[in-house]
Amino acid sequence: MKAQFITLLLVSLSCVWLAHAADDCPTNQKALFCYFANWAIYRNDIGAFTTNDIDPSLCTHLIYAFSGLSEYGGIQSLDSYNDVTRAGFHNFTGLKAQNPCLKTLLAIGGWNEGSRKYSVMVSDQRYREAFIDSVIRLLVQYDFDGLDFDWEYPSERGGVAADKQNFGLLLKELKQTLSKWDLLLTIAVPMSTYILSAAYDTTAINAAVDYVLIMGYDYTPVNSQVTGWLSPQNEIAATVDAWIKTVDSSKIVLGVPAYGRSFTLDNSNQNGIGVAVAGPGEAGFYTGEPGFLSYPEIQSKVQSGLYTIVKDSTAQNYYAYRKSGLDWICFETEETYTYKANYVLSKNLGGAMVWSIDTDEFRHELNSTFAVTNTLRKVLFAN
Ligand SMILES: *[C@@H]1O[C@H](CO)[C@@H](O)[C@H](O)[C@H]1NC(C)=O
Ligand SMILES: *[C@@H]1O[C@H](CO)[C@@H](O)[C@H](O)[C@H]1NC(C)=O
Numbered sequence: 361m362k363a364q365f366i367t368l369l370l371v372s373l374s375c376v377w378l379a380h381a382a383d384d385c386p387t388n389q390k391a392l393f394c395y396f397a398n399w400a401i402y403r404n405d406i407g408a409f410t411t412n413d414i415d416p417s418l419c420t421h422l423i424y425a426f427s428g429l430s431e432y433g434g435i436q437s438l439d440s441y442n443d444v445t446r447a448g449f450h451n452f453t454g455l456k457a458q459n460p461c462l463k464t465l466l467a468i469g470g471w472n473e474g475s476r477k478y479s480v481m482v483s484d485q486r487y488r489e490a491f492i493d494s495v496i497r498l499l500v501q502y503d504f505d506g507l508d509f510d511w512e513y514p515s516e517r518g519g520v521a522a523d524k525q526n527f528g529l530l531l532k533e534l535k536q537t538l539s540k541w542d543l544l545l546t547i548a549v550p551m552s553t554y555i556l557s558a559a560y561d562t563t564a565i566n567a568a569v570d571y572v573l574i575m576g577y578d579y580t581p582v583n584s585q586v587t588g589w590l591s592p593q594n595e596i597a598a599t600v601d602a603w604i605k606t607v608d609s610s611k612i613v614l615g616v617p618a619y620g621r622s623f624t625l626d627n628s629n630q631n632g633i634g635v636a637v638a639g640p641g642e643a644g645f646y647t648g649e650p651g652f653l654s655y656p657e658i659q660s661k662v663q664s665g666l667y668t669i670v671k672d673s674t675a676q677n678y679y680a681y682r683k684s685g686l687d688w689i690c691f692e693t694e695e696t697y698t699y700k701a702n703y704v705l706s707k708n709l710g711g712a713m714v715w716s717i718d719t720d721e722f723r724h725e726l727n728s729t730f731a732v733t734n735t736l737r738k739v740l741f742a743n
Pocket of ligand 1: 410411412443445446448451660
């Protein structure tokens with residue numbers, strides 16, 4: 361116990377020292393959050409992506425996704441072999457050695473974690489306290505700079521109505537403790553005004569969090585029966601406008617997808633938006649996941665000449681369908697990422713976010729340009 365405390369003390373002293381080393385970092389610039397999906401290590405062939413493939417100079421904040429909630433209500437690694445045994449956490453926060461202004465956060469939650477356990481944890485002050493303890497221990501042990509809370513979603517998917525208030529309480533208590541350690545608190549929220557009002561106590565959130573990351577993508581789920589937009593600008597604008605009624609616009613961060621949603625059409629003559637699909641699109645060679653394609657996988661398809669490409673300016677999305685065949689993809693291009701980054705500036709938001717850096721172009725054979733992230737950088741850091 362004593363040795364543990366001394367370790368904590370030493371780690372925290374070195375944090376203070378590092379914070380001094382980072383005194384020269386810009387304080388008024390936009391934030392660029394980049395998620396790293398830890399399962400990207402399992403992708404095929406040269407598509408496999410580890411923390412060592414991250415360029416530490418690209419983003420202001422990196423988020424490691426995901427950790428989860430244990431049966432006992434504490435934060436836990438969901439892949440301890442890679443996160444801990446093979447030092448994924450350590451390698452990730454170690455990227456700060458190459459960029460002292462970089463902040464590294466750990467995300468908890470995600471779609472697969474669901475809601476039920478979280479709903480129970482926030483419901484009782486003693487559970488919340490035990491959870492907060494476990495968070496501090498894990499963050500300090502691995503030198504993370506904060507926690508990103510990705511509960512999907514309070515009051516939904518097995519949650520209860522009281523989640524809204526209880527999650528607000530948890531965030532308030534969490535921030536009180538994180539502040540003592542100089543650690544950040546962010547949350548990820550869906551592109552939905554309906555879930556906003558059902559799930560989030562925005563007044564409590566504005567007081568407690570450093571940033572609210574709006575997941576401005578996944579508008580059409582993989583199991584949809586019809587084609588639809590991936591990240592429609594009109595829905596994004598409605599969600600942003602609803603958030604900035606109570607939350608400072610400088611805390612709002614707009615997330616963009618470095619991936620596309622694909623479907624197999626029912627009928628090759630019906631290839632627009634809202635037409636019937638037979639199922640998710642065929643998995644990409646590298647990503648190996650039906651209905652999901654990385655940015656380079658999309659680029660190689662749409663630049664092949666085999667697809668008809670359609671742009672929609674209202675949605676600021678593209679879709680493409682194979683001239684002979686049933687393949688259909690909704691995606692973004694450098695043009696729409698630029699549009700969205702300019703929207704971030706025009707609304708005076710806090711910055712942008714990319715889900716996720718491991719599906720950007722990262723390797724020589726995949727152009728190694730980090731095209732999505734760099735396109736956002738060009739606009740956000742123009743001055
Ligand atoms: C962490 O870095 C070491 C040294 O480069 C590497 O051997 C290891 O595979 C990395 N771990 C993960 C999970 O990527
Ligand atoms: C890589 O870049 C070249 C030239 O800009 C382009 O023609 C090619 O399609 C790109 N490949 C991928 C996989 O993005």
